Amino acid sequence: MKLTLAGAPHLPPISTVSGIMKQVLYALIPAIAAHVWFFGPGILFQIALAVAFALALEAVMLKLRERPLKPFLSDYSAVVTAVLFALCMPPLAPWWIALTGMLFAIVVAKQLYGGLGHNLFNPAMVGFAVVIVAFPLDLSQWLAPRQLSPGLPGLWQTAQAIFTGSLPGALSWDTLSQATPLDALKTGVAENRLVTEIRDAPIFGDFGGLGWEWIANFYALGGLWLVWRRVISWHVPVALLTTVVVITVPMWLMGPDINPSPLQHIFSGALVMAAFFIATDPVSGCSTMKGRLIFGVGVAILTLAIRRFGGYPDGVAFAVLLMNMAAPLIDRLTRPRTYGH
Amino acid sequence: MHDLEVGEHLYRFPGGLKLRHYKQIACRDPLARPDMPEALYLPLQQHQGPVGEVLVAQGDRVLKGQPLSHARNDREVPVHAPTSGTIAAIKSWPVSWPPDSEAECLVLQPDGADAWFETKALDDWRNADPADLVEHIRAAGLAGLGGAMFPTAAKLRGDWQQVHTLILNGSECEPYISCDEMLMRERPGAIIEGGLILARALGAERVVIAIEDQMGAVDKSLTRALAEHDPDDVCRIVEVTTIYPEGGEKQLIQVLTGSEVPHDGLPQDLGLACLNVGTAAAARDAVIEGKPLIERIVTVSGPGVQHPRNLVALLGTPVGDLLVAAGGLAGDVERLVLGGPMSGLPLASNRIPIAKGSNCILVLRRQDTRREQPVMPCINCGECVRVCPASLLPQELHKYLKAGNYDEADSLDLFDCIECGCCAHVCPSHIPLVDWYRHGKGVLRERGVEDARARKARQRFEAREKRIKEEKEQRRRKREQRERKLKSGGDARSEVQAAIERARAGSASPDEDGDR
Numbered sequence: 124m125k126l127t128l129a130g131a132p133h134l135p136p137i138s139t140v141s142g143i144m145k146q147v148l149y150a151l152i153p154a155i156a157a158h159v160w161f162f163g164p165g166i167l168f169q170i171a172l173a174v175a176f177a178l179a180l181e182a183v184m185l186k187l188r189e190r191p192l193k194p195f196l197s198d199y200s201a202v203v204t205a206v207l208f209a210l211c212m213p214p215l216a217p218w219w220i221a222l223t224g225m226l227f228a229i230v231v232a233k234q235l236y237g238g239l240g241h242n243l244f245n246p247a248m249v250g251f252a253v254v255i256v257a258f259p260l261d262l263s264q265w266l267a268p269r270q271l272s273p274g275l276p277g278l279w280q281t282a283q284a285i286f287t288g289s290l291p292g293a294l295s296w297d298t299l300s301q302a303t304p305l306d307a308l309k310t311g312v313a314e315n316r317l318v319t320e321i322r323d324a325p326i327f328g329d330f331g332g333l334g335w336e337w338i339a340n341f342y343a344l345g346g347l348w349l350v351w352r353r354v355i356s357w358h359v360p361v362a363l364l365t366t367v368v369v370i371t372v373p374m375w376l377m378g379p380d381i382n383p384s385p386l387q388h389i390f391s392g393a394l395v396m397a398a399f400f401i402a403t404d405p406v407s408g409c410s411t412m413k414g415r416l417i418f419g420v421g422v423a424i425l426t427l428a429i430r431r432f433g434g435y436p437d438g439v440a441f442a443v444l445l446m447n448m449a450a451p452l453i454d455r456l457t458r459p460r461t462y463g464h
Numbered sequence: 465m466h467d468l469e470v471g472e473h474l475y476r477f478p479g480g481l482k483l484r485h486y487k488q489i490a491c492r493d494p495l496a497r498p499d500m501p502e503a504l505y506l507p508l509q510q511h512q513g514p515v516g517e518v519l520v521a522q523g524d525r526v527l528k529g530q531p532l533s534h535a536r537n538d539r540e541v542p543v544h545a546p547t548s549g550t551i552a553a554i555k556s557w558p559v560s561w562p563p564d565s566e567a568e569c570l571v572l573q574p575d576g577a578d579a580w581f582e583t584k585a586l587d588d589w590r591n592a593d594p595a596d597l598v599e600h601i602r603a604a605g606l607a608g609l610g611g612a613m614f615p616t617a618a619k620l621r622g623d624w625q626q627v628h629t630l631i632l633n634g635s636e637c638e639p640y641i642s643c644d645e646m647l648m649r650e651r652p653g654a655i656i657e658g659g660l661i662l663a664r665a666l667g668a669e670r671v672v673i674a675i676e677d678q679m680g681a682v683d684k685s686l687t688r689a690l691a692e693h694d695p696d697d698v699c700r701i702v703e704v705t706t707i708y709p710e711g712g713e714k715q716l717i718q719v720l721t722g723s724e725v726p727h728d729g730l731p732q733d734l735g736l737a738c739l740n741v742g743t744a745a746a747a748r749d750a751v752i753e754g755k756p757l758i759e760r761i762v763t764v765s766g767p768g769v770q771h772p773r774n775l776v777a778l779l780g781t782p783v784g785d786l787l788v789a790a791g792g793l794a795g796d797v798e799r800l801v802l803g804g805p806m807s808g809l810p811l812a813s814n815r816i817p818i819a820k821g822s823n824c825i826l827v828l829r830r831q832d833t834r835r836e837q838p839v840m841p842c843i844n845c846g847e848c849v850r851v852c853p854a855s856l857l858p859q860e861l862h863k864y865l866k867a868g869n870y871d872e873a874d875s876l877d878l879f880d881c882i883e884c885g886c887c888a889h890v891c892p893s894h895i896p897l898v899d900w901y902r903h904g905k906g907v908l909r910e911r912g913v914e915d916a917r918a919r920k921a922r923q924r925f926e927a928r929e930k931r932i933k934e935e936k937e938q939r940r941r942k943r944e945q946r947e948r949k950l951k952s953g954g955d956a957r958s959e960v961q962a963a964i965e966r967a968r969a970g971s972a973s974p975d976e977d978g979d980r
């Protein structure tokens with residue numbers, strides 16, 4: 124009998140890295156489906172492109188870093204990064220945006236920092252921050268949702284737009300695109316218009332933006348499933364969303380004409396997605412329970428500050444990146460008390 | 465001192481895991497005894513602490529229950545002959561700890577007669593002097609049967625304040641292990657009597673027997689035995705929620721009292737003593753029947769054994785004999801574990817004998833231990849932080865240990881890790897965290913020893929330097945004195961004269977020196 128001398132515990136661990144990543148991907152499916160319904164098939168192209176670039180770049184970098192390819196390509200971490208990045212892209216964004224984003228997400232933010240588990244910053248958000256600075260025009264070309272659109276571009280038209288970088292003959296941005304609700308709010312408030320007045324525009328739905336609020340709902344659905352499955356802990360989403368409510372409710376009550384309602388805040392932009400899928404990234408976030416609460420509060424405050432005072436309509440990406448910087452310090456300051464000390 | 469009785473209110477400890485516990489598979493059959501082994505291998509060290517003096521030599525005939533080694537103090541624990549026979553040899557033999565090692569063992573060849581040595585029971589233990597009880601327990605060779613094998617006598621008396629409550633730990637929280645459950649079903653009276661004896665030895669007023677809420681039949685059997693053996697209503701049965709590792713001493717105390725054992729202290733500092741239910745039964749046998757600790761219940765279980773069951777095994781029985789008694793192996797067996805799957809020790813051979821702390825032999829097949837992925841980098845998911853019952857930061861400890869930064873790991877309280885294995889069990893990156901912690905503790909301990917040694921060497925060196933310097937100084941002063949005398953007129957003759965006079969004076973009064 125040949126016996127193995129291995130240390131305890133003797134039964135295999137109950138989860139795997141790829142298992143966690145796959146569940147994150149499953150949890151995104153409802154939101155992706157809603158996205159397709161409201162904005163057409165563009166998002167599927169964005170996802171496919173980003174995933175392909177991410178895996179290719181990951182493979183090249185692993186080769187250069189002389190790391191084994193199979194375990195790291197099959198851990199699905201690059202796929203999650205790519206999908207989260209793609210979900211922040213306008214549906215018809217040209218292909219080089221995905222390439223640029225993945226270059227910075229996978230090559231710079233992830234692999235140059237040491238690969239899986241070593242990145243200081245959320246790779247998807249690094250990619251997004253780079254492309255929104257580098258291609259501001261392309262990233263402002265959002266399609267109008269199905270209800271307001273003269274007709275969403277079909278598969279072939281979408282592919283043409285993405286791969287050539289310009290709209291196929293019959294289509295024009297003037298009819299297809301529409302300011303996002305957050306954009307509209309920002310410019311409207313800057314023009315001294317009342318929030319109630321701005322909200323009369325058809326792009327707004329019951330709570331947030333038309334279409335967007337449903338996508339947010341589906342992000343929340345997937346996110347809650349992840350919390351239930353213990354893939355993510357409740358701390359970050361609860362802290363983040365609660366903080367948004369706590370800050371925006373008094374402001375809205377005091378000045379409903381100049382301050383959007385809490386629901387407007389939550390159901391537009393990437394806030395719900397960030398609460399469940401971005402700010403919960405384990406590698407670049409906090410690992411103590413208290414630390415996660417602080418992390419969530421920080422992301423919420425910074426997001427609201429950027430939305431209100433910053434140059435970009437939505438500040439979630441920058442808020443997350445700023446909190447990533449603070450995460451190691453927060454972890455250090457929130458160490459739990461050891462038993463018996 | 466304590467507001468609530470221990471166990472009156474149950475508290476929670478942080479972290480922990482709900483595990484499938486697979487205990488019932490070994491409880492279906494009643495207790496049985498394996499066939500008498502061809503030879504028993506008795507390690508001299510079956511406890512934490514130094515080894516006593518061996519009392520027998522090769523070729524000696526010994527009787528069942530005869531002491532084979534001698535204990536000089538409470539930290540040494542004697543070993544007794546589990547049956548009558550001949551000491552065939554005293555030699556190195558595989559043992560469980562450290563893994564893959566050998567240690568000095570007495571090899572006892574049974575003669576089949578099973579003839580008893582004299583047994584010394586204690587009459588009327590209810591009125592016995594506590595010191596006599598401790599002495600009896602010490603002579604019977606008791607060491608914690610829960611697995612840690614801490615000398616029982618050293619737990620019963622020591623330099624601490626009054627112990628008010630004795631906790632009998634019957635909550636063996638690891639999957640598969642069911643020897644205590646079986647004992648509580650089969651010998652509840654012995655546990656209660658043993659508990660009362662230990663309480664008397666400690667001077668404790670209360671006994672709390674902690675069992676798991678998933679042990680159905682146990683509660684009933686213990687309650688019935690209470691009616692019979694505990695007229696003064698000293699004992700209380702408390703069901704604790706089955707969350708691994710609530711059976712760990714520190715966690716159990718936290719659950720029952722809400723307080724924590726100080727990191728540099730003992731349960732006794734809280735007025736508590738925590739002993740295993742098996743130890744209580746052994747104490748009862750030692751005091752009431754005069755029988756030393758020579759056998760114990762061992763669970764033989766796991767997917768790799770034909771008929772999982774609990775066996776009453778003589779100490780020194782090789783693991784292989786127990787596997788045979790459990791119907792033999794099943795499937796592609798790859799691992800033998802002494803203890804449970806979460807914190808048990810891997811065994812290098814089936815020749816390793818059962819010792820006082822051997823609660824379970826777990827047999828695992830290749831497919832039971834197979835992992836789906838290689839070890840990956842830590843992704844900081846924080847699951848380990850969530851499940852750590854000691855509130856450590858396992859992922860940070862790993863980070864520092866991996867970087868060789870042992871001091872930082874020490875400052876993160878590495879030594880407060882109880883090695884329960886929860887962190888490694890939930891790690892999606894499959895990092896062998898407990899191995900890292902053991903390694904880190906080893907390095908730090910070694911360094912501690914090294915530091916102490918270096919300090920001692922430095923002290924010795926400095927003392928020697930000082931001595932040499934002082935001697936030099938003395939010699940210099942003497943020389944100077946002599947020179948001064950010579951210079952200050954006194955000549956050599958007068959010096960000689962003075963010496964002669966001194967000698968005369970000395971012989972006249974020899975006692976003056978004082979060294980006679």
